[in-house]
Amino acid sequence: MSNPILATDLYRLPWTLPDNAISWLEPTSACNLYCDGCYRKNDPNAHKPLEQVRHELDIFRKFRKADGISIAGGDPLTHPQIEKIVEMVASDGGKPIINTNGGLLTPEKLKALKKAGVFGFTFHIDSGQQRPHFKGKTEAELNELRLKFARMLAEEGDISCAFNATVYGHTLKDVPATVEWGQKHIDIVHILVFIAYRAAPLHEGYDYLVGGEKIDMAPIAYAIDEKKTISIMSTDIVEAIRSKYPDFQPCAYLNGTERPDHFKWLLTMRMGTADRIYGYAGPRFMEIAQTLHHLTHGTYLAYSSPRVLGRVRSMLMLSPLDHGLARTATGYLHHVMRSPGALFKKLHMQSVMVIQPADFMPNGALSMCDGCPDITVHEDRLVWSCRLEELTNFGDWVRAVPSKNGE
Ligand code: SF4
Numbered sequence: 001m002s003n004p005i006l007a008t009d010l011y012r013l014p015w016t017l018p019d020n021a022i023s024w025l026e027p028t029s030a031c032n033l034y035c036d037g038c039y040r041k042n043d044p045n046a047h048k049p050l051e052q053v054r055h056e057l058d059i060f061r062k063f064r065k066a067d068g069i070s071i072a073g074g075d076p077l078t079h080p081q082i083e084k085i086v087e088m089v090a091s092d093g094g095k096p097i098i099n100t101n102g103g104l105l106t107p108e109k110l111k112a113l114k115k116a117g118v119f120g121f122t123f124h125i126d127s128g129q130q131r132p133h134f135k136g137k138t139e140a141e142l143n144e145l146r147l148k149f150a151r152m153l154a155e156e157g158d159i160s161c162a163f164n165a166t167v168y169g170h171t172l173k174d175v176p177a178t179v180e181w182g183q184k185h186i187d188i189v190h191i192l193v194f195i196a197y198r199a200a201p202l203h204e205g206y207d208y209l210v211g212g213e214k215i216d217m218a219p220i221a222y223a224i225d226e227k228k229t230i231s232i233m234s235t236d237i238v239e240a241i242r243s244k245y246p247d248f249q250p251c252a253y254l255n256g257t258e259r260p261d262h263f264k265w266l267l268t269m270r271m272g273t274a275d276r277i278y279g280y281a282g283p284r285f286m287e288i289a290q291t292l293h294h295l296t297h298g299t300y301l302a303y304s305s306p307r308v309l310g311r312v313r314s315m316l317m318l319s320p321l322d323h324g325l326a327r328t329a330t331g332y333l334h335h336v337m338r339s340p341g342a343l344f345k346k347l348h349m350q351s352v353m354v355i356q357p358a359d360f361m362p363n364g365a366l367s368m369c370d371g372c373p374d375i376t377v378h379e380d381r382l383v384w385s386c387r388l389e390e391l392t393n394f395g396d397w398v399r400a401v402p403s404k405n406g407e
Contacts, residue, residue, distance in 0.1 A: 070099050
């Protein structure tokens with residue numbers, strides 16, 4: 001067991017419901033793939049017209065500041081007017097980030113999206129997906145596909161490149177190898193995201209109620225009636241990463257609405273090259289980055305451009321203010337003294353985000369991410385995107401209560 005992660009050692013990200021780093025726009029719930037951990041029912045006829053997308057962006061503008069707008073779904077690349085949507089987000093001053101499985105991305109499409117103002121991509125790639133040509137592949141075998149997209153973005157230039165993967169009980173052991181792969185490509189892969197698998201169990205001692213009436217959860221995309229691991233914690237994922245990187249050290253977090261000691265979003269910023277990680281930014285660095293961005297741009301920082309992430313030497317000038325940067329600078333200087341050739345290698349910064357979505361408490365309450373970044377719009381309200389299906393199916397949030405028969 002490595003060093004415990006303590007909230008008191010980390011920076012609590014300042015993100016709230018009305019003032020956040022990210023918002024979540026869903027122009028469609030159509031998708032060209034099936035993923036195990038998906039929260040959305042695939043509806044091929046669910047493209048929203050541009051007027052509705054415009055209206056939802058206006059609701060965001062009215063109620064919530066955000067730096068980045070995740071354009072998600074479904075797969076947003078299935079939307080026939082995706083370029084227009086990217087343009088709308090960019091013209092509002094947001095950074096358009098496309099969350100996609102990548103299946104429909106070609107170099108030509110990428111060019112058109114760049115012209116429309118896309119800031120970045122988050123590619124969802126993991127072994128829980130039914131991908132043509134990649135069925136039954138392991139996480140390690142999927143690195144070939146990850147690299148294809150990272151290179152495509154790098155060739156187009158100055159586009160943020162992130163990968164996310166759902167982590168299942170049986171793939172927890174594969175996380176360190178993906179983190180190692182990310183290091184090998186730290187110059188073109190800017191963010192890695194690991195999301196612990198969650199689902200609503202149908203046969204594990206809960207009844208589900210809406211307005212006091214028992215409902216059938218079965219039609220909900222994230223309801224499961226088989227035994228699966230749904231309790232991987234963000235700290236389990238960090239522990240797995242530490243099996244390869246023992247000094248891996250997060251700097252910032254969001255807590256749970258029911259559990260202040262749970263790390264729902266746990267952020268680590270590492271610095272180095274493809275050959276060597278020199279260290280990890282500390283909490284003061286993240287506090288400075290968030291505060292300065294809010295002072296200068298009016299929003300908390302979500303995504304940095306690849307150019308900014310390549311300015312690690314300038315960032316290390318802040319070492320007197322942050323012990324993580326100071327340790328990184330010391331490690332770097334020692335290494336350069338031993339191997340002067342290292343001085344000519346460019347340093348890069350890469351984020352590793354670990355997400356622990358909704359947790360069932362023993363009394364049936366759900367612990368959500370406090371300051372949820374993935375808030376979306378439903379009927380002019382700001383709502384959790386991970387539980388949207390409850391509103392579309394039942395018109396209200398579902399409450400879970402322990403079954404009376406105590407099963
Ligand atoms: S509360 Fe749900 S939608 Fe919000 S960040 Fe957590 S998992 Fe995502």
